[in-house]
Amino acid sequence: MCASSSDERHFPNSFPPFSNETAKDFFDLSSLSSASTSAVRLSNGFHDRLVEAFDELFAQWEREIGAQRTDDTSVYTGVGGYAVLYHRAFKVLQKPEFLDKARKIVDSISVGRLQHKDRLTFLCGDGGTVALKAVISHIQKDDRQRDKWIATLLDCKDSVVQSRSLPDELLYGRAGYLFCLQFVRTHCGASSSIDAAIEDVKNRIIESGESANGSFPLSYAWHDKEYLGAAHGWAGILFQLMRTPNFDKDAKSKELVKATLDGLLKLAFRSGNFPSSIGNESDRLGHWCHGAPGFIHTLLQAHKTFGDERYLRAAKRCADVIWDRGLLKKGYGLCHGVAGNAYALVSVWKATGEVAYLYQAFQFAQWMFDYGNHGCPRPDRPLSLFEGLAGTLHFLLDLRTPENAEFPCFY
Numbered sequence: 001m002c003a004s005s006s007d008e009r010h011f012p013n014s015f016p017p018f019s020n021e022t023a024k025d026f027f028d029l030s031s032l033s034s035a036s037t038s039a040v041r042l043s044n045g046f047h048d049r050l051v052e053a054f055d056e057l058f059a060q061w062e063r064e065i066g067a068q069r070t071d072d073t074s075v076y077t078g079v080g081g082y083a084v085l086y087h088r089a090f091k092v093l094q095k096p097e098f099l100d101k102a103r104k105i106v107d108s109i110s111v112g113r114l115q116h117k118d119r120l121t122f123l124c125g126d127g128g129t130v131a132l133k134a135v136i137s138h139i140q141k142d143d144r145q146r147d148k149w150i151a152t153l154l155d156c157k158d159s160v161v162q163s164r165s166l167p168d169e170l171l172y173g174r175a176g177y178l179f180c181l182q183f184v185r186t187h188c189g190a191s192s193s194i195d196a197a198i199e200d201v202k203n204r205i206i207e208s209g210e211s212a213n214g215s216f217p218l219s220y221a222w223h224d225k226e227y228l229g230a231a232h233g234w235a236g237i238l239f240q241l242m243r244t245p246n247f248d249k250d251a252k253s254k255e256l257v258k259a260t261l262d263g264l265l266k267l268a269f270r271s272g273n274f275p276s277s278i279g280n281e282s283d284r285l286g287h288w289c290h291g292a293p294g295f296i297h298t299l300l301q302a303h304k305t306f307g308d309e310r311y312l313r314a315a316k317r318c319a320d321v322i323w324d325r326g327l328l329k330k331g332y333g334l335c336h337g338v339a340g341n342a343y344a345l346v347s348v349w350k351a352t353g354e355v356a357y358l359y360q361a362f363q364f365a366q367w368m369f370d371y372g373n374h375g376c377p378r379p380d381r382p383l384s385l386f387e388g389l390a391g392t393l394h395f396l397l398d399l400r401t402p403e404n405a406e407f408p409c410f411y
């Protein structure tokens, strides 16, 4: 389970607000006059500092993963996440050696016939490994292997749909399997069999939410608790539903998702943050897994899907919470750390074109250049994608071309 129990604590944000004066450290100011996000250019100084920080931390990370022995194959805390970072490094830096390293990692993970009890999700199960095997084979033009792994993934669809015990959330449940299909579709291209499987799983998640008789038209619980955040709750599940390719044509699902989102909006704290679960009145957690930084992605997608400005306003309020208290003492990671929070700010910039949000993310990034020097506790899995350095590296790498930045494994 994603850690959520310690007290909410953050470093004070003493960064100056965005202005032409403060922006010039980070941006080529002449590039900010364009309305297009892809026109925004980093200042030479910030670009160089970003590359230098990445190179140094990446070298450290590679040394440490080389010396490490672990049986954890998951994307969330294990070697599967290293393959995700190498895959991203290959895409951003266009160096084939990184794809070879990703392939070597996924080749070393043996996966048999999958069943739902094996955990089929992308982040915490074998589904992520299988999806990565398919995508890397596809890039290397190994179509036979690609098709074999896609077939392996599709083979367990019935078990995901039919299971009565499987939850719906992202880390261990159906939404996490749905992302495996979406990942393969994004990187290998659509096919009628993938799209049909996506449709079946989406329908099953809708049906499960309708029959739950919980707080909203679609309700989901994990271990008997109705969570709101991206890891275990509505934010993660509804995001994946709205991302399915034919969602726009599914009037019934749209109506249910919208009514559920509207109910969730009413639960926002005065600050703009969201509770971690129904009935929890404490406005403490501001992580991707629990709170505003995960909710933002769902609200921005809702704005895109439904065109309703209330969702965008709620997303901006979440961004204010992150700017205010997003420098987490928990550290630099994605799931409950500063990199995950900064990704949320980048997403608001991408959706609105308001460069102040990207400035905020850059300030957070610059803070992370001093990795390890803020007195944050060492995470349990210090090299991992979701808790450790790999996630921070993914973020720093993405900032070179921020218009293409994407929170990993959640799009």
Ligand SMILES: [Zn+2]
Residues within 6 Å of the ligand: 002, 003, 231, 287, 288, 289, 290, 335, 336
């Ligand atoms: Zn977390």
